[in-house]
Amino acid sequence: MSDKIRKVEGITKESTEALIAETLSVYPEKAKKKRAPHLGANDPASGSACVKSNKKTVPGVMSARGCAYAGAKGVVWGPIRDMVHVSHGPVGCGWYSWGTRRNMMSGITGVTSFPMQFTSDFQEKDIVYGGDKKLKTLLEEAHELFPLAKGISVLSECPVGLIGDDINSVAKQSAKELDIPIIPCNCEGFRGVSQSLGHHISNDTIRDFIIGTREYAEPESPYDIALIGEYNIGGDAWSTKPLLEECGFNVKSVWTGDGELEKIAATHKVKLNVIHCYRSMNYMCKVMEEKYGIPWVELNFFGPTKIRNSLRQLAELFDDTIKAKVEAVIAKYDPIMQAIVDEYKPRLDGKKVMLLVGGLRPRHTIGAYEDLGMDCVGSGYEFAHTDDYDRTAPEMPDATVVYDDPSEYEFEKFAAALKPDLVGSGIKEKYVFQKMGVPFRQMHSWDYSGPYHGYKGFEVFARDVDMAINSPTWKLVKAPF
């Protein structure tokens, strides 16, 4: 939570509400009624959501949202490096999500890690006759060609659920025959309202098929933790994991960035779960808390201020050894971070940013921008829930606009009014804003850069933000004739 309520010049509750009303004026009544509760002016003092969320997307309005399959394959499962993840159904879903989320992986491709696209490539006849038999064959082929894969996930696409295939029974039988874990995940894209249900389904699948099936070979220690909701985008986990280790922790598993199935399966043995992306993995933290009594803590690894607070918050849960190490780490990095701030802040101070991202960054990155002197003048999520918006309220300046699953139309209108110096959102929005001459960074994928997490990440983040905003190329946009 921020220290005090911040204001941005020119932004008031009234101005924001007028902007929202003006924006919605073009909508048909029904759509307007549906959309209105999802747009609001932030009230940091309240500490609670100013918008409704996690509702069905309004048809026809150009949402940025994905589907349950995207949440399952792209977010939760895809990053587990030593499994074969089968996109079960037609070719497209797997093809579109192949290599596009930037969850980086160690290992040897095709040998010990599998960042490839595996699909059953459904044809007409599979729809008519069902795909279970094909799935069974496919699992055998995968096991034969990739003998070192530690397991296989089967991620259902829409038709699978619609035609009534029983992947669970195929998975169960094949797992027995092939003697490897085969995890069926009923994450058909039509389920739920966004990626979010895909996360939830995947968490439940981990709960039902994975957790507790392995134990670490090495002895336990009081400093055993797991890093949850860290997907190693652009190498984030390669920044945060070493940082936690430098603080004295044993990071026994990462969920699921550069993840290993068996280490994930043994996570019920850790002493604390540290969660970064609350939205996508709070379910399993709660499960592990309830079932194995493992406490969990939600941290923020963006920008020195939030990292410092997070590390201290974490240290509070441990002994003096950890506390001392954490302070040493902070003391080591503070001057390095200050040097970065000193370099970039003069060029970024007072600049305004607008965000529209997934389920974490619309709030978690605000502090990092503020470390560079920037204000967040609007933020929103694709697939957040109320608890996310609750957590967002104190992070945003007073009365700034908050938007849930906004249409591209709404996002453009807000930006046109607020004139941000930078927009941070996804690939679908990127070139829209760049055409307008507005600097932009992809904040799902770090725009092919990264990491942005941890101390190591802040240097990259600051450089990228400076590059985006201060590139002289924007001066070229307006022709002098």
Added chain:
Amino acid sequence: MSDKIRKVEGITKESTEALIAETLSVYPEKAKKKRAPHLGANDPASGSACVKSNKKTVPGVMSARGCAYAGAKGVVWGPIRDMVHVSHGPVGCGWYSWGTRRNMMSGITGVTSFPMQFTSDFQEKDIVYGGDKKLKTLLEEAHELFPLAKGISVLSECPVGLIGDDINSVAKQSAKELDIPIIPCNCEGFRGVSQSLGHHISNDTIRDFIIGTREYAEPESPYDIALIGEYNIGGDAWSTKPLLEECGFNVKSVWTGDGELEKIAATHKVKLNVIHCYRSMNYMCKVMEEKYGIPWVELNFFGPTKIRNSLRQLAELFDDTIKAKVEAVIAKYDPIMQAIVDEYKPRLDGKKVMLLVGGLRPRHTIGAYEDLGMDCVGSGYEFAHTDDYDRTAPEMPDATVVYDDPSEYEFEKFAAALKPDLVGSGIKEKYVFQKMGVPFRQMHSWDYSGPYHGYKGFEVFARDVDMAINSPTWKLVKAPF
């Protein structure tokens, strides 16, 4: 010499002479009179030149010739790798001849070998006040920056001779002061009629300043030879030197391809000089023969037939050990060469080639083409002398056209009449013929390929000739509309 007199269908003494007359018809009288003796129909039976040569180029006729400097810098001196070769005078001559002859070099550039462009870059004031002082400073700088250079050559460009500089005295003094060989070479471009005088001047300079100034450290052997007139174009020497070594010889020095100054300086200690490019280095062979009693033999390393004959000719000059080794080498390579011929000859048999090259290849390569089933229907030199044409007569088919220093106009006219399937000449001619849709290979520089010498070279040569002639791209030249 070839076994028997060969004929090419459609080519007779009459047809060739008519072609020559027709070609010259456009010339003004004086030029026609000058040019006529340089064009002739070959008479292989005579074994002697059918044309005049080594005369001044006719002004205004687009000759392919270079100058004495080119013969000295580009041909003789440039390839010596461990010397700094200074192009003394204005910037251009050195710049144009920098890296364009493809005499490949071992060593570390700027440390132990110097394939760079060193120039005194004459300015107006150097012309007015003379360049001797600049030369002296330059030599000191070169010695300081390149301490491992074994010597420095000073290659005069036109102005140096015209303004009356005395590079010989500067070189002498600096050589003493810096304690390294500094070789002044008065090879101004205006001297003589072509590159050829540059070769001669350079040979004389080697005679006057280099030969006999070093001795090999290792003991003498009866198999010590030197390889003369091998410039390592496209790595030729890296084919011929190992071949001679495989035959049992110690190749003590190579003149001057990938050459080393001190080994060249000790060449008076070898038992035999083996010369490939007769034109450019016969002078020093004769000097070494006269002065040190070293015999010399002229060989041809192009194509298996000529190589075989050459090796046997060489073996004849040595004992049975060598003879046995040579026969073993021939036996080893014959089947390899046959395989190459078997691969390419079916696609090349009966194809016609026309040549215009420097001082060796217009005759030496004919056998290699013939090995591939091709006929040479015209050949000529840029800068040959009568002794070269004498040697050419038996190599060419009967009555084929021979041209000395032809103008591009003549060469084009001959080609238009003879319709060769391949023209082998230089870069200045290459694109002229390619525009006509005639396949072409640069036969000075192996067209950025090579080696072409030795057994290793024949494989490359055959492949390149096939590629040139049988590239399907020539079929694209004529538009179907």
Added chain:
Amino acid sequence: MSNALGLEVKTIVETPPEEVERVKEWINTDEYKEKNFARQALVINPAHACQPLGAQLAAHGFEGTLPFVHGSQGCASYYRSTLNRHFREPAPAVSDAMTEDGAVFGGQNNLHEGLENAYAIYKPKMIAVFTSCMPEVIGDDLTAFIKNAKQKGFVPKEMPVPYANTPSFSGTHINGYDSMLLSILQNLTEGKQIEGRCTGKLNLIPGCDFNTGDYREYKRILEAFGIPYTVLADISDSFDSPCDGNYHLYAGGTKLDDAADSINCKATIAIGSYSTAKTFGWVKDNFSGKHASLPMPMGIEKTDAFIMKVAELFGKDVPASLKNERGRAVDAITDSHQYIHGKKFAVYGDPDYLMGYVSFLLEVGARPHHILCSRGNKKVEKDLQALLDGSPFGQGCKIYMNKDLWHLRSLLMTDPVDGIIGDSHGKFAARDAKVPLFRFGFPIFDRVNKHRYPLIGYQGAINMMTEICNKFIDIKDDTCEDRLFELMR
């Protein structure tokens, strides 16, 4: 031991390094290749996407047209982001966001609400509807739905709302392109045929081509001829629009009036016999004038064929400027043939691109050694084989139909080539095989501005030749010994 779920609990054991090493070598062997090619069910790294993606591309090719996905919103996000990444351009499209209810009640409500909103907010001149899996599986009747939508006033009756069934479980993006384009043309030209009228224009259908430079090149060529034309599904301005401070939702596309009038044309040329098969079949029977279906004009010979067909259809001579251009392209090719002669290539991609790559490679003396078609029919195979049979450089080259990029990897590791032509997805196999990937085709996610450089026409031949030859020279320069590093190449 078992856990709470009754699942066995094991202690974690790391795979021994020597086993990792063994498998690492094994996947490069002939033995592995055989197992790999024996696959019946599993597809790994396919080089094709699904139908709706192509449908969206076609939709973007028309003025003021909003692509509309009837299906889950996640589908639309996938198509859009794919186009965004390839073109580095916006790709505005909406979906009607079907969810579970759709499975029960059908998608009509979503479609209607979606049309109403989309029309109100994005003010399109045409809405091009295409389907993703869900409505295809449940069997939505789009004819009826759209008729009802107009009757109920969700969109104006006069607004064209063509639609295409583009099930993802059949064909690839090229078929979706074909279906959507056909539907749009049928819709726009309905009732527009006028007896006796001839626009005097050429309809050019570039086919499912993701290279904006190609579209501009076609237009440049037709302008050189002085022939009036309508490019049908012209995506060039849609996906290569100026960055000038203004965002235009509909940045380009064929004018709807021109498209409507295209039925009264003097002639129609459809490029890409695989991606415009259905469309051409219908056009041939319904459009006035003459009709021709041609392969993509890649390389000199196929461009000649295109140029001559244009000349023939319009009774014109080939203009001098194009003759010269041809000559300059041939010059660029003859000047550089030695850098590509005899080089072996692996090529993969959509059938129309493949025909172009193979034709080009053969005519410049290279060998399309492995030709891998991710999805194609017998005709594709026959046409490719005919190209191979027509050139000595085609000898020993082999066509692999309906294989994927994991098959390609086995081919590359067991029977190496000098270079690969394909899309960005081949970069992993290229890296393992240590050969360059020439990024032509679609998608190109990891290099900039490639889609701005045409592959078709004489200029396209120069572009391909230049890129390939200079890369081979780069490699020589980068990898040669010091003593072979030289100024000239």
Added chain:
Amino acid sequence: MSNALGLEVKTIVETPPEEVERVKEWINTDEYKEKNFARQALVINPAHACQPLGAQLAAHGFEGTLPFVHGSQGCASYYRSTLNRHFREPAPAVSDAMTEDGAVFGGQNNLHEGLENAYAIYKPKMIAVFTSCMPEVIGDDLTAFIKNAKQKGFVPKEMPVPYANTPSFSGTHINGYDSMLLSILQNLTEGKQIEGRCTGKLNLIPGCDFNTGDYREYKRILEAFGIPYTVLADISDSFDSPCDGNYHLYAGGTKLDDAADSINCKATIAIGSYSTAKTFGWVKDNFSGKHASLPMPMGIEKTDAFIMKVAELFGKDVPASLKNERGRAVDAITDSHQYIHGKKFAVYGDPDYLMGYVSFLLEVGARPHHILCSRGNKKVEKDLQALLDGSPFGQGCKIYMNKDLWHLRSLLMTDPVDGIIGDSHGKFAARDAKVPLFRFGFPIFDRVNKHRYPLIGYQGAINMMTEICNKFIDIKDDTCEDRLFELMR
């Protein structure tokens, strides 16, 4: 011991490997750099050629013109082969083959015989004479010689035989270009000024530019404006001619009539204030209409300046097609700026190219860290410094006047950069420094077709940006760890 010549005889001793190693390291040090920069007399690897080369380029820019070297035939062979290698095209030129006699008797006989033969054999419409060293040192009087030649009937009186003194020991090829061009224009326009006549045309002088694509790009831009023009010294067809089975000695060039009439123009723009300095000075005083000297339009800003000047001179609006083109170029640049932002470059070349490279790099956010001008005056330095001072990205960048590529090597080894822009001669330094060389400018001997891709105009900006950014991505892909190798970039 001494040999027959009285020279000392030594036994050969090989340099010890450790000494070789020491020197190998030493030449990369700051200490070496200082010694290297202290050079007063020795020039190593200069990035400039001599005047006659540029003179020949200018001569090729005119219809039916035979370049004629008054001097040794070896000189002509050097110029020709240099142009052959760069363009991979013929470069027909003759010389009058002066030899020793010339030093004694002067070159008049050679010139006369040469003119007579050249005229008879090669049937030129104009013979453009320029000199190499020898006649310059001995002081041949070309005015008199040529007058005599005409009087004696070696060439027709009416045939233009312009000549230029182009001593190799002064200036560089750009000055030779300037002098020859000036002489040609003076000759052709003599007596052609007609009071009151205005052709309504723009004269465009592209300057000493060895990129044929640039010439075509200028013409395309002017055609987009609909402005009639004469490009003076148009080498585009001369050095980019079709390969169609026929060889044309004179494949291109500005029509002589157009050149003659250029004096009655509406306006003249001379590009490249260094390579057209003399010519522009004379044109300004002698040609009708308005006159402007502009830097090469490389990058967006300099192209804007060119476009606006054209618009201003002709009182026209910038056409929409060029506005869109500009927008697309900016789009290509903004789309890729992240791959070049902050990258350090070493650049070298002729002053006009240098100004273009530096301007382009600064506007896209790169740093022209080392700017090396092989030969240039104070004005060049001042103009470059002004560019640097105008941008935050110019801070810390340094200009090195009258330095060579061996100096450059020291700079690269002691103060590294990310890339180099220059001609093929920089490849050795680039290899030692392990950074890519972007081959723009002249000469390019080791890559194909580069001169066909314009560097000027909006398309040139796209070309430069694309080549540079994609190379940096190539390097990332080629050198990154496996775990950082990914589909998107």
